[in-house]
Amino acid sequence: MLRTVSTGHPSRHRVRRSVRSRVVRVVGLLGVVAVGLALAVVVVPLLRQPGPRPLFQLPVACGETWQLGTYPGHDDYDVDLFPTKGEAWGRPVLASYAGRVTEAGINGSVGGRTPDDPDGPRGRGGGYWVKIDHGGRWETQYLHLLEAPPVRVGQRVARGEQIGRVGSTGNSGAPHLHYEQRRGWEKVETHFDGAPSGITHDDTEYTVRRTSNNCAPGQP
Incomplete structure (x- = not known):
């Protein structure tokens, strides 16, 4: 009876399986490394200690006096701003400090309160809003703006640059600026x-x- 004699060389199928296995392992390893790097980019900055507080200014026009207030149930540290003179609707909202816009759009829903219909239906949340990253893990937020903000995400803004106008969008009872x-x-x-x-x-x-x-x- 004839016996099969081995040449000592692996079959083509075995070689292919081995190559595929190595490729899968390499691809998997690269995927793990990529995920790790992505997490590091996101997490590491969040673990850093905040930098010194920027010299924030009131987010309203130079020389104007405004009333800052809070009330029970408003949430700790939240500030509502109302002008002490003149109409609140449409007053310019300014960046408190230089930074980069990270949110500019709608928080919740807008609702139907406008200068022409101040008692219209309330919306939800902050309505039209803007959030600015000032570096060093410091941010400011501006809510209940009158209309879609004139700035866009990623835009750099200077301190005192207009980023919106006072309104009453979102869950707001009267025109004012909610600020954080x-x-x-x-x-x-x-x-x-x-x-x-x-x-x-x-x-x-x-x-x-x-x-x-x-x-x-x-400016004086």
Whole structure:
């Protein structure tokens, strides 16, 4: 009886399976490395300690005096701003400090409150809004704007640059600017021109007046 004699060389099928197996392992390893790098890009900056607080200014025109307030149930550190003189509708909303726009659009829903129909239906959330990243893990948020913001995501804005107008979109009872300062994941007490606002907890109604120093060079 004739016996099959082995030549000592692997079959083509075995070679192909071995090559495919190595390719799959390499591709899988590259995928794991890519995921790890992507997570590092996202997570590592979040683990860094926040930088020093920027010298935020009131987000309204230079020299204007506005009332800053909160009320029970408003949420800690949230600030509502109302002008002490003149109509609130349509007043310019300015960037508190230079930075990059990270949100510019609709938070929740707009609703139907306008200067022509101030008692129209409320929307949800913040309505038209803008969020700015100022670096060092500091952010500011501007909500209830009158219309779609004139800035776009990724745009760099200067301190004092107009980013919207005061309105009453979203869950808002009257035209005003809802404003927040955030450090990392946390909302913090707002400071303006280096001074704390005094608005911390929402366990009681509280108001204070401040005059804006958000002025261009040479402005009084």
